[in-house]
Each structure stands twice: as C-alpha cells, then as structure tokens.
Amino acid sequence: MDRIKALRIIENRAAPNCRRVRIFLAEKGIEIPYDQIDIMAGDHFKTEYREKVGTYRVPVLELSDGSFLTESIAICRFFEMENPEIPLFGRTQLEVSLVEMWQRRMEFELLWPIAFVLRHGNPKMTVLEDQCEAWSVANRPRVLVGLETLNKQLTHNQFIVGPNFSVADITAIVAVNFLRTIRVEIPEHLEFLLNWKATVSQRSSIGA
C-alpha cells in the first residue's frame, strides 16, 4: 500500500483551532496548501462539506486515500509522526504524559472557557452556535482561574512542560491571544505568564 500523504488543510484563518495547527506545522517546518472556508457565512454547516468531511468542524486535513482527518490535535499528531525529529508531543514516557496532561488542561481550563464566553455570549456568533448565554456568563470567571493555573505552572518552568516547547504551549498561546475577543487582559500580577507570553511570541511560528 502506498504511504498515505497529507494533501491540504481546509481551515479558517480566524479560528483558534486552525491557528494551533498552523503554528504546529511552522514549528516543524512542514509546508502544506491551506484552503479557506468561510465559517462566518456558515459554509462548514452545508451538506456538501459535512458529508465530505464527516463533521462540521475546522480544520480538516485531506489525505491521499480520500479520507479527511479532523480534530486539531489529531492533525498535529499525524504530523508529529511525519516529522518526529522536532518533537512537540514530548520525548520520554514522563514528558509525553505531561504534555498530554497540560495540553488537555490548557484546552479544558483556558481555551474552551474563552471560546464558551465568546461563542455563547457575542451576538455575532449566533451563526456558529446555538447560544446558551448563561453558559457564557458561567465561563467568564473560569478564564481567570485558567490564567492563574498557567501562571503557577510557569513559576518553575521555562515552558509549560519544562525546558522544551510543546503542543501544550501552542494551545496556551493561542488561548491567551484569543483573550482579546472577550476583552480580557492578563492581570499584571501574573508575571510568569506575561514573561512566557513575551518569549513565546518571539518564535517565528507564532505568525503562521
């Protein structure tokens, strides 16, 4: 059987999950064509897209066997195996486990709460979400808890899982940059988080 190849990514440049994949690929030096889909026009909900891809999510990786891979982290893992020389999911048994743990915590405790505040609370987001405004309100304080958690972890680590930049940092920087959409500033006393943000923001991948 021929080896399955990555053909292109269907994405939307404004979506944070898409940005996670773009940064990941830039870190690995992997180039791939990106095709844009207009999610604010609801194009990802159209029957043609959903039947082809199997869900309404972005981003999507089209593969040479005709299948489509969704879920940002699944797409990243595909490329981790494509170019394992620059490991972003960890190296040792412990580091791999800690990257998984922190990648998930940064999703569940920071990126999702920010997304919930925005998608369930901003009138412009009705095209993307059956809104539940109470859920937007409930998540706003959780965002600050997530920022405190990240700051605490960074008090004794250069990156989130020690000395090596990982996919956990990618999820976290995308979440932190997404704060502006809900008009939240990082509190000044979270200095380890602010220093980490300044350092990570200098990486060339962050502009991807």
Next chain:
Amino acid sequence: MDRIKALRIIENRAAPNCRRVRIFLAEKGIEIPYDQIDIMAGDHFKTEYREKVGTYRVPVLELSDGSFLTESIAICRFFEMENPEIPLFGRTQLEVSLVEMWQRRMEFELLWPIAFVLRHGNPKMTVLEDQCEAWSVANRPRVLVGLETLNKQLTHNQFIVGPNFSVADITAIVAVNFLRTIRVEIPEHLEFLLNWKATVSQRSSIGA
C-alpha cells in the same frame, strides 16, 4: 536517573473518567493499587488534595518521583508506553491519528454532553459543580446527536477505528454506560451501536 514508576491511582469508582483508566489498564493486564476518594463528600476539593495533586480532578496517578499525573488520557498514555505490546492508541500513522480523532470526538460529542446534562441538572450534583441549569438543558439533545454519530461510524467498522479495539471504544462505552444517569436509552434504530455495545460489553476489561 531511575526509571519513573507508577505507584498507585487515586480515584472514585463511580466516576466515568476513572472507569476509563480502569478499563484501559485491564485491557493491558497492568495491575496497580487503587485508593478511593469520596468526591460526593467533596474530598477532592480539600486544600490538602489540591496542593498535593495540583488540581481537584480524579483520577490521579502517583509516580515514584513524587509527582502526580492527572487527566485520564494522559494517564492512559503513560501506560501505553509502559506496555506498548497491546496498543490502544493505534499502530500506524493513520490509525494513531484516527484514534486520537475519535477518542476526542467521543469525549466532546458524547461523554461531555452526558456529563453536562447530569452535573448541571441533577440537584445531587451541586457538590461537584457550580450548576448552570440552562447548560444541562442545552446538552440533552446533543447526547442523541452523539449517539447517531457513533452509530454511523460503526456501520462500516467493527470497532470505532476499524478492526482494532482502542481507547476511542473505551471512552465511548463508558459514555454509553453513563447514559443511565440521565435516563436516556439508546434508540432502537441505532442497531450498529447496539451491536457494538453488546460485543464490547463481553470483554472482561469492562467489569474493571
């Protein structure tokens, strides 16, 4: 440096995330001591637990270096590397990516919606959750969408990702068994899902 070893798991037998880890370990034939924590008494919110573990979640894996690993899937991945001969996160580049994709989809589209319905809607769950009842209500229809998605994927697959049982099946069976807590039955027309459930339920690991 000595190799880091798994010492024990702190968990609660009734919690679905804990059950995921128990089934995973049973599939791999790995034995480890389990210590129970009473989450319905709020013991995981106590300062001593949170300071030790770094979060209020269960389950937690205690390691021989004195650290604690949380997040069910991170714990499972630790043990995947401990005993890779029985792979539950996939074998090839494509299978590993598809397991990641389906594991996540079964969490986000099925297990979390069920958990949200229960935790935000059942008065007994106030000890576990700052409840947002509207979020419970919003998630109930999503549970049925998740079951339809699972059934559709199983129309052409023995297990969720083809011929091999994986952690995606573990997440899905734990979710499906958790339906009783929100009094939802699998609709009769989802016959592929019902057949898969009957097959998976016969595995000895499921009683773990």
